[in-house]
Amino acid sequence: MMSDKYPLADDGQSRRRFLKVLAGTAGALIVGIPLIGATAEAADAPFPLSMLGDTLYGLGAYVRIDADGKVLIGARDPDTGTGVATALPRIIAEELDADWAQVTVTGLGLGVENSNEQPRWTYGRQIGGTGDSIPAAWNDLRQAGALARWLLLQAAARQWGLPAERLHTDNGQVVSPDGRRLGFGGLAQAAAKIAPPSQAVPTKAPNLYRLIGQPVGDVDAYAMVTGQAQFAIDQNRGDALVALLVRCPWPDGTLDGFDANEAKAIKGVVDVIALKPEPNQPLGATVYAPAVAVVAENTWLALQARAKLKVNWKPGASQGESSAVLEQQATDLINDKDQAPAARVRDDGDVVAANKKAARRLEAVYVQPWLAHATAEPMNCMARIDNDHATLIVPTQAPQRAWAVVQRLTGLKPEQIDIQVPRVGGGYGRRLDHDYVAEAVMLAKAVKKPVRLLWTRDDDLTHDYYRSASVTKISAALDHKRSILSWNQRVASASALVGRGVQDQRLWTSEVDANQLPAGLVPNYRCDWYGLNSSMPRGPARGMPQLSNAFAVESFVDEMAHMLKENPLDTRLRLLGEPRQIPLQGGGTLDTGRLINVLKLVADRIDWSRWLRTFNGLGIASWYVNGAYVAHAVEASLQGQKLNIERVVCAVDVGRVINPMGLEGQITGATNDALSTALNLAITYKEGQIQQRNLKDYALASMAQLPDNIETIIVPGEDRPPTGASFLAMPTAAPALANAVFRVSAVRVRKLPLMRELLRML
């Protein structure tokens, strides 16, 4: 192949364009006028205003207003499909009292300044997909909008010679008592020169909200449906070279030589470079595994060259491991009564004494598989590393962590590192780690040219920070009145926190929640965690640890109802008892009334009174997640071996809702994700090697497998602060489904994925 057929512009012009676009975007959008400095010197702001036209005025780090009234609002947290790029600017726009039709949202890259050679994060927290973007924004971004509005009011007050207290704002205008109006655009220049107050300004009274609580579509929808939206993987700038890696199939293996002659013989292949993890770095902060990279002029060349590489690997100890053996070890561990747990997570009352009074007992074991993240957009990263500057385009959930990786590998000063974050094609926790950033930086340094790193689908599935399998055993003792005397839960899994600088006694925190139900509802409650050893790298995953624990607990409650010959909704309501506040370990309370409410809402909607007589199966489950409440009801039918999910209803109580349309999308989305995961998905490994290499092996649910519709009920919550919802609907979908499957098939699925187990047992 002729490389000159693909002149990816080695000329100076495209190199300059690369710099300009990158630096331009960074300079214009990222560097807002610092709030404190927004005084007279604002006109001499150290950023090229010309990049966005010459009539833009900054009103704090998040807001800019053009002379014609157009408002630019920055979205600080990466949007991985969670809707925060819409919701966060809506919060600011509400407090600003902006006309949403005049608002343009721009994703902010990392905001970092040099503060005595340490990074100072100019936008505060910047992290996405962890369920707390909206609660955090509620605490600080309202103030950003309110401050900008305050400045505009002061500017109008000066112009009219009226006290600011007598003015108000209305949809992008300041209004005087006699009805005169001044648009924000005309006031912006003067407002930007006014010194901000020393104290926080008051925020809007909620009864005046015009945007918060009203549905609005994704701010990037037009760009998405026209193909204009540029993800990191799409950013093909200037003369960047494409890098593809062959990674060691064993995470603890080593490189045992390679032959790159054939790969290098392909014209357009620039270099072949070996990489290896840096010693003593936590997982996710350095490259994933020993690897050999090909760097070429375009993707097609790199793919061909990678196929020609001959690499020898030496396996590590993980070669002796398999997921099947680990599952057996876990089962043995939780069945061995003499085995002390790695952590006694919670021990209320006296489980042992209560057991002796049991009239009835129930015990069940639930087995859940390893899972991968399987983001739609595979890992990738664009990196340009110069002597005094680094520019990266990173599909990350945590740009500050990405910065730390770049800083360590380059030694650059805080302000010399520019991290840009476009919309991100799914995160689910995978992009809280930055092994791919380390790879891109090392390669860009080695070839001294901009590099765009691509992971192919099989790279992505076979080199993930997986969610560990788990085996959960629940034993309950009941009295003759059907009340639960004791609940004893034993969970065995490989902690996601191993290798991440977490103390041994805290390793359980990624695996179980000390407040997970029915803790606090039963007088004698114990939860033990048993740690498994595994060489498979692990990391944060969506819905963790609620997902696996809710499946076990909410299935078990259903089994208990069956043993008691009781309607499972009644069993749940009996367990919850009178509405009350249950104190949570670590602070806060769980409101059982809100949990009862969401349970009843889904039961009513699906017409639960049919539970006994319908030929279809009805299943139900509820859960509590970080201040929010969720319940699912599922109706399923079985035709031969074909499982149909006929209806799904989900009710959530998240407190105040910022964007009902976004929330509905998160609920339907997470429900589908949870159903897909429960129905089909499992990662397995043999001889230390991951067996699933593509989306046929790791078969996300097809359209046909998923329900035609998901009905959502959103509990009004204006009197409470908002909570996050990006994985709220994950934990209850699978147990509600399994419970429905039990009703329709009499098969109790205690092992996931569900379809495999159901077909085995039918």
Place this chain on the structure above:
Amino acid sequence: MAVPVQAQGAPPSPSGSGTIAPEKVREGIDLDINGERFRHTGDPKMPLLWYLRDVLQLTGTKYAGEHGSGNGADLVLVNGKLTPAIGVTLEELLGKEGKSEKIAKVVTVEGLADATGKLHPLQQAFIDEDAIGCGYCTPGWLMASKDLLDRKHNPSEDDIDQLPNLCRCGCQTRVRRAIKRAASVIGGNK
């Protein structure tokens, strides 16, 4: 390299001072992409996906995974047929005669709107239903839905079930609503 096919008798460039030798006609594979003509003069075995993304920088068509095992984010229409862009090479687009007389017509997500920029009813319906998760696989859903509505103006639930796309965000519920909305808009226009 992609070179827009020059119209016959195009005026010489005004920028040069001396005489300009006419460029030699380059052998290659002619393609019609979203109504524009391109000639690919590079490796004929290059998959269409990388030609679109790396050469033309039409990045709406995404990398989905290897042929037959991805998430459908690379779906495009080739001569009206729904095709994963990674699964077809440029030489396969030459046509059976091996000549470029029958030029393959490729439509990507960038070509869904009409020439005036008016969105296709499906694009508008995806916006109206907010049928976007992370948005990465959205172009693939749009192309598969377009193919479906081209074949069946009023698709049943079972027809929609046959879409090959996968999505971890779980946008399927809203995609289904959007397809029905678009179908009724198209039906209403007839």
